[in-house]
Amino acid sequence: MGKLIVMEGLDGSGKSTQTALLEEFLKSHDISYRKIKLPDYESPSSTLVKMYLSGDFGSDADCVNPYAAGAFYAADRYCSYNLDWKKDMDAGRVIIADRYATSNSIYQMEKLPRDEWDSYLEWSADFEYEKLGIPRPDCVVFLDMPVEISQKLMTQRYDGNEAEKDVHEKDVEFLESCRKSALYTAEKQGWRVVPCSNGVAPYSVEKIHGDVINIVKEVLC
DSSP states (O other): OOEEEEEEEOTTSOHHHHHHHHHHHHHHTTOOEEEEESSOTTSGGGHHHHHHHTTTTOSSGGGSOHHHHHHHHHHHHHHHIIIIIHHHHHTTOEEEEESOGGGHHHHTGGGSOGGGHHHHHHHHHIIIIIIIOOOOOSEEEEEEOOHHHHHHHHHHHTTTOGGGSOTTTTOHHHHHHHHHHHHHHHHHHTOEEEEOBSSSSBOOHHHHHHHHHHHHHHHHO
16 A cells, blocks of 8 residues: 655645655655645546635635535545546555645634634544545645745745735735644644744745655655
């Protein structure tokens, strides 16, 4: 059986960069792997997710409760696993997932009052890993970049044009809430948190990559 390593991080955390560097590391060490990105927008299984994101159920994300929205994404993950990458895991390959069921606790759980977070985490894990039967991650790496720093990085990415940021990228209050729910889940579920800054400025890409690789080596040993 293969290993499932999940990469999580908010907008501007450098997740795409670190995922790509992780791929290079695995290639250079002749480790058989497969990268997946969820949701799978190329598949009909993401229809409900796309309807949700396009506002078919309401113009505000809060119009869809976190259990319903979580189920939309879960259906896509179930199809993706069973129709696409299950064979790779069964063959012993390392699966690198750019987002996974863990994203529910970042982007959906934040809609709920804090005293309901534990029950949501229990529901999500039971629904996806037990009821639907998709695999539990062997490791979840959360790239923790403070929102005030990620905002500056995204502004640089768009050459100072704030209008280029999408609705989530520019919603600081939403991103702060997501970071709180992510760190809460990390503590509850044993995610590996990689600090991406010293609180004032971002760490170098190389330092963050080194921290990620040290975690991955532990998982693959």
